[in-house]
Each structure stands twice: as structure tokens, then as C-alpha cells.
Amino acid sequence: MASIHWFRFASPAAFYPLAGTATRLFGWLAVVLAVAGLWVGFAVAPTDAQQGESYRIIFIHVPAAWMAMLTYLVIAFWSVLSLTLNARLPAMMAQALAPTGALFAFIALWTGAFWGKPTWGTYWVWDARLTSTLILLFLYLGLIALRSSIDDPRRADRACALLGLVGAVNVPIIYFSVRWWNTLHQGATISMTAAPKMAHTMLTAMLLMTFAAWAYTIAVAMYRVRSLILVREAQADWLSPWLADQTSLADQTPQTGDPQQPGVMR
Numbered sequence: 001m002a003s004i005h006w007f008r009f010a011s012p013a014a015f016y017p018l019a020g021t022a023t024r025l026f027g028w029l030a031v032v033l034a035v036a037g038l039w040v041g042f043a044v045a046p047t048d049a050q051q052g053e054s055y056r057i058i059f060i061h062v063p064a065a066w067m068a069m070l071t072y073l074v075i076a077f078w079s080v081l082s083l084t085l086n087a088r089l090p091a092m093m094a095q096a097l098a099p100t101g102a103l104f105a106f107i108a109l110w111t112g113a114f115w116g117k118p119t120w121g122t123y124w125v126w127d128a129r130l131t132s133t134l135i136l137l138f139l140y141l142g143l144i145a146l147r148s149s150i151d152d153p154r155r156a157d158r159a160c161a162l163l164g165l166v167g168a169v170n171v172p173i174i175y176f177s178v179r180w181w182n183t184l185h186q187g188a189t190i191s192m193t194a195a196p197k198m199a200h201t202m203l204t205a206m207l208l209m210t211f212a213a214w215a216y217t218i219a220v221a222m223y224r225v226r227s228l229i230l231v232r233e234a235q236a237d238w239l240s241p242w243l244a245d246q247t248s249l250a251d252q253t254p255q256t257g258d259p260q261q262p263g264v265m266r
Helices: 002-010 012-044 053-085 088-120 128-149 153-167 170-180 200-232 237-252
Strands: none
Touching: 012 053, 012 088, 012 200, 053 088, 053 128, 053 153, 053 170, 053 200, 088 128, 088 153, 088 200, 128 153, 128 170
């Protein structure tokens, strides 16, 4: 019975209000976690013995890199559902995640360049991990461009789902690149099978910023998928009450400069 209950959210009509609640909840959670993570990382965590203060960029760089990879895997998951179920909502979820994944991939490359200058003496090298992360950014941009180039939403769903699945092969290449090739990039600092190689305050800051990035991704994706639902389901009967409520609220909002509103300068 529980599975049947949750399956109803596969419908855009049922998912739309849930996405609104999730947007507000995870949006505030992202703010709280980001503030806490930045404070611990930049004010509480000790200075690194080898890299000095420059290491603190990892509190932004590493969570961004993790989220860039994880987001693409989630896109691949929704792509599988889109192709197998031929459903609209999974395709919209994948479409909503792509810009945020591209943002995190760009942040990972950008902050990595600023970290690489004092560490390696250069902003960029054609390192295996850096190059594969750059390919990940191009894959995200390719998904966005492919979607924009196809007018038919259903054809765009299928094409982007296929690209999402093919591109997912790059994610394990990014993760295992430091093991498979001789690269300048350091290995994993946090492992599920070994003790962390950093101070507890550093690890706390890293995890706080990671969860902040995770909550932000969910909040923005939910906000964006609501917008996509409004566009693609504009003619659906279930959407009429929602649009009527929004129109009613807009009509009740005082307009600046309205001569009928007392106390407002004209």
C-alpha cells in the first residue's frame, strides 16, 4: 500500500505541490548548512601544516566536485525512468538538474584552478581528473543545448535521456582517474573504508558544505521542475485551480503607484 501511495507522485499533478514544499524546506536547509559550513571551515578549522591558508578552498571545491558527479548520476537515473516508462516527469527532473550540475562542474574547475596555482604552480594542467571533469561540464552543456535545439518535447526527452545515459560513463572515470593514471591530483581524502586524513573540524566543515550543496541542488531542481510543469502542462485541467489562485493573489497585491491605494505617491 505504501508503494502505491508514493507512486501517485509520478503524476505532475500530484508532484507539483510536493515540489513546492520541498523547495522551501531544502532551500532554508541549504542556507543554514552553508552558513555553518563556511563558519567552521574559514573561522574554526586550523591552518594546514603544508598548504597554509590556501587549502580552505577545498570546502567549496570538493563539495562542488562531488555534487557535479552525483547530479549527473541522478540525471542518468531519471533518464532510465524516462526511457523505460515513457513518462514526462522523469524527463523534466533530468532537465531541471542539468543547469545545477553544470554550475557545480564549473565551480569545481574554477576553484580547482585557484587551488592548483599555489599547490602545483599553475592554474591548469591536462591532468586526468581535471580533463575528465572538463568533459563532464561539456556533457552538461551538451544536455542543455540538445534540449534547446529540439522543438518537440517528447523527442527532446528521448534524445537527452540517451545522452544522459552515455555520459554517465564519464563519472567513474573521474572518480577512479587518480588510481588508474599517474596524475598530479591528490587521492581521496575521505574514504568509506579508511579513517579520514584530516582534522575533525576540517571534516565537519567539508560535510556541512557537502550537505548544503546537496540541499541546494534539491531546492533549485524542485523550483525549476515546477516551472517546467507549468509550461508543459499548461493546458491540463488540474492546473487551472493553481493558476486561478496565483492570479487571485496577484490581483490582491497592492500595486505601487495605484491611485486607488491610499497613501501611495503617484
